[in-house]
Amino acid sequence: MNKRVDLGEMRHGTELLKRGFAKMQEGGVVMDVVTAEEAHVAEDSGAVSVMALERVPADIRASGGVARMSHPQLIKEIMETTSIPVMAKARIGHDEEARVLESLGVDMIDESEVLTPADPFYHIVKSDFTIPFVCGCTSLGEAVRRIAEGAAMIRTKGEAGTGNVVSAVKHARLLEAEIETSSNADSDQRADIVEKILEGYRRLEENSEIGAKVSKTPFGDIESIRSDLASVLDEVIELGRLPVVTFSAGGIATPSDAALMMSHGMDGVFVGSGIFKSSDPARTAEAIVLATHHFEDPQVVAEASEMVGEAMPGLEIDSLEVKLDERGW
């Protein structure tokens, strides 16, 4: 019945479409998967998207070394298997890995500290891409920088692969307190906050033997970045929250962990090792979806908790050799 539409005449990759894609994830659980089979389990258990990767964070931690973008063949297999959106991770600052992922046709790129950062000074120029990005943050300043660079979605930067939710909670609390502080700031104080956030673009200066000054960055000159940061901060203050969908990620291992993060005002959760490192992945996945959806109802969270067997083993943050929330800035 329908004539084919010429998609070439339409507008693609707009800010509205990128942020709109993230809105479709609201209230959902994004699950890490390492095989097409796991992607199937995730979809059947109610995942809102899958994150395609070669190893879950717990295994990346255990094996050490440089963690890179997943093999294109694996990502393709997962894309062919599942009908829900597929996300994949690129290293911080690795624009070329991101280009590869975009050309493979993934729906969203996670510029992720779970992989080894590729650029010590700058993140990916996300506004140059047609597909949307999600980025991690530990605080408001980091979130504002990423949004100004074009991120369409933000997530906390909890310690992936530990089964320990404390860092995700820390970031959510900091974010909330800093949004409140910014909202109460007068115009001089706001300008000071913008200057502090701008410092994140001067990291190169500390490394220069001859005192190089940063005037131009991949995101434009310092003046234009300052004005972009100020307008994102204005948007935050006007809304009383980040202007993009905000998820929690890192260390979420149980249904009640997911409910806890939702009660901190998060719009949804990423679960990595917590599902496929548990004793019964399908049940755990479904239980976390239910607890995320009914987080305000302790009875349902209790029922969801009963559904799961043994959770993944956990790690103390102080005992970690690599702290992921120190990657990126």
Added chain:
Amino acid sequence: MLRIGLVMLQGARHSHIAALERASTETGIDIEIHELRKSSDLDSSEPHAIVMPGGESTTMRLTGNDPVSSLLPAVFDWIRADTERPVLGTCAGAILLAEPGDGGDSLVDAKIERNGFGTQADSFQSNIQAVALGREFPGVFIRAPRFTSSGGKAQVTAKLGNEVVGVMTNNRMALSFHPELSGDTGFHEWLLRTAEKHEADSE
């Protein structure tokens, strides 16, 4: 005061709340939005109209059919109980109306294909012809489903060129795009006006 039930299973629910509130101001029709998470929320709120937002239809079927929630069976029963009840389903909401998946009849007389336009890179914005509103409308299509056919009981309510992007059976409107993200509240105003009229007719 009209009570509008919003299916809170998953997806762009808060954008619908904002659009409904703006539509209420535009039309002067007072509304109260009731968030529906469980079938008991539907019983207690007795809505005059229902909005089924977009998101992932697979996720919505799981959370909506789970015994804890049972929201979807209750919503489908509510819709079938009176053919003139106003319903607005967008994107995944439109999929649920075309394919309720409960063994019963479709709630709109059309067939629909998930992700019919491709992946996120193919998501697009374009002006469309909102037949139901008699004017152009800013269409926002995100991994949108695609109507593959519509039957005799379906009225075409939105078109993109020759392609059908909105259908209506009785007062059940299924749109493959996202009016709640467009900044234009035309379809939400349609819902409120239709609900007001249906309420007046049934009294």
